[in-house]
Amino acid sequence: MTPHDWSQWPRTAEEARAIQAQLAGSLGERPLDGPVRNVAGVDLHYDPARGLAFAAAVLLSARTLELVESAIAVRPIDFPYVSGLLSFREVPAAVEALGMLTRPPDLVVVDGQGLAHPTGLGFASHLGIITGLPTIGCAKSRLVGTHAEPALERGARAPLIHKRRIVGSVLRSKTGVRPLFISAGHGITLDEAVDWVLRTDGGRRLPEPTRQADLLSRCHSLKG
DNA sequence: GCGACAG
DNA sequence: ATCTTGTCGC
Numbered sequence: 020m021t022p023h024d025w026s027q028w029p030r031t032a033e034e035a036r037a038i039q040a041q042l043a044g045s046l047g048e049r050p051l052d053g054p055v056r057n058v059a060g061v062d063l064h065y066d067p068a069r070g071l072a073f074a075a076a077v078l079l080s081a082r083t084l085e086l087v088e089s090a091i092a093v094r095p096i097d098f099p100y101v102s103g104l105l106s107f108r109e110v111p112a113a114v115e116a117l118g119m120l121t122r123p124p125d126l127v128v129v130d131g132q133g134l135a136h137p138t139g140l141g142f143a144s145h146l147g148i149i150t151g152l153p154t155i156g157c158a159k160s161r162l163v164g165t166h167a168e169p170a171l172e173r174g175a176r177a178p179l180i181h182k183r184r185i186v187g188s189v190l191r192s193k194t195g196v197r198p199l200f201i202s203a204g205h206g207i208t209l210d211e212a213v214d215w216v217l218r219t220d221g222g223r224r225l226p227e228p229t230r231q232a233d234l235l236s237r238c239h240s241l242k243g
Numbered sequence: 244g245c246g247a248c249a250g
Numbered sequence: 251a252t253c254t255t256g257t258c259g260c
Contacts, residue, residue: 063250065251072251100251102248108251109250131249141249162249195260200249240251250251 023114023149028107030097035107042148043138048203051126051153051211055081058219059124060228061113061146064240070096074112075236077228078120084219084227090119091239102162103137106145113146126207126215127154128228132162133204133212135179135187147205154204155212156187157226161200169198174217188213196224 029035058081063074077089092115098108109131117127132141133156143156164181166189173194179187179202187202190213201216203209219226225233 063251065250067252100250102250105249136249156249158249160249163247 055125060232062232064236073240074116076116077231092116106142133202135202143204153206156202158200
């Protein structure tokens with residue numbers, strides 16, 4: 020991945036909304052290209068007192084779910100949290116961390132929405148467009164859409180509907196726990212995204228790439 | 244006008 | 251995301 024130029028990155032919600040509306044047309048929900056040998060996870064944690072954001076990128080073997088390598092990027096917090104504009108806060112650090120890996124991942128699991136977003140451009144979609152990597156939106160809670168309650172068994176799912184369109188899948192990744200909100204990010208279909216979440220969850224609620232990235236970024240935000 | 248609202 | 255201990259439930 021080539022280093023990105025952030026000079027034009029928005030600093031206000033108004034600027035971000037304009038960019039988002041313009042980008043919303045270039046979404047890519049299409050089947051995966053090549054083989055998926057490894058899966059990356061990205062997640063961020065914050066140290067508000069010092070104004071710092073910590074992004075962790077981890078790379079796991081798709082076959083064994085073993086951790087292959089990881090990286091941490093630290094950046095100043097330069098954009099506020101605004102519902103619907105999460106990508107403008109988290110994409111820069113996430114891109115930097117992913118770029119520190121010694122090889123580009125075949126797939127990235129993102130902690131946030133993809134297409135299941137007011138304009139279709141959630142954090143996962145935006146990250147995929149900027150990096151060119153296939154991304155899965157895997158959020159712990161709902162942003163938009165309505166849905167039925169999926170059955171309690173692991174693997175049960177219900178379509179997430181927004182503006183009369185299926186924008187995601189409400190997936191019970193583990194029996195008896197709160198479901199995850201899966202949506203296509205970029206370069207992948209919704210069905211493939213759901214398959215990969217189930218294939219990497221390692222018996223827990225969150226997929227292993229996300230869990231590993233969460234642990235690592237949290238660890239660094241506490242220490243510095 | 245009132246509520247909802249990823250991380 | 252972050253502030254924070256014990257505690258209810260499988």
